Amino acid sequence: MKQYDIKILILSRGRSDSVSTVSLLPDWVEMLVPVSEKELYEKKYKNPILTIPDEVIGLGPVRNWVLDNFKENIVIMIDDDIKIMYAITELHARQISDPDEFVQILINAAVMCEDAGLHCFGFSQTDIRKYNGTEPFKLVGWVGCIIGVVGRKFRFRDDKFKVDIDFCMKCMLVDRVIWIDNRYYCIQQRDNNKGGNSAFRTAEEYQKSLDSLIDKWKGWLTVSENRSQVSIKTHIKRKQEIKL
DSSP states (O other): OOOOOEEEEEEOSSOTTOOOGGGGSOTTSEEEEEGGGHHHHHHHOOSOEEEEOTTOOSHHHHHHHHHHHOOOSEEEEEETTEEEEEEOSSSSOEEOOOHHHHHHHHHHHHHHHHHTTOSEEEEEOSOGGGOOTTOSEESSSOOOSEEEEESSSOOOOSSSSSHHHHHHHHHHHHTSOOEEEEEEEEEEOTTTSSSGGGGGOOHHHHHHHHHHHHHHTTTTEEEEEETTEEEEEEOOOOSOOOOO
């Protein structure tokens, strides 16, 4: 039987008193925090605490540091502000309340992605009310909140913001597709919590980063804003059109 080499990490910075993700996962799942904050996290959580140098700042550099410093072939990086994960294939969305089930969902997605020969996986980014039962899996789009990386074929851009979208675009450019398990959806406090990237965010920096992303993938991404939240969608076709 094939053995899968997987590392699961909760990434956190500056939120030692408010990491909601830990309540959803078993307490053996490791947390990666800045060296200077290790004691604060150890006082609060039962999870094993691993450290990253304080000078590694911004989502892109952090993700690349993880890829460079862990030997596991598959690395699953999880945001620290997830409130709920839902299974959305049933008549009504079901909240995942069993930590072991959550882990099994992560592992299943990793296995499917690696078996498909792909290098990036994650879960639905679409409102649960828009779930399409005929499309339990997607092969185009982008993932965030939870992002899995298989191998070291691709790297994240050296930026603080929106690096997951760029990573997914690279994978789709070369591999043609990524692996998105549409059957699960997470609710989180995206971009609103204290700590994390928000500790280093300025409106000017954020806009500059966003502009560079859109310019790089011109024609394949569109940006819209709703209630101060930025929404980015991909426009990539990988399905054949059937003409009747």
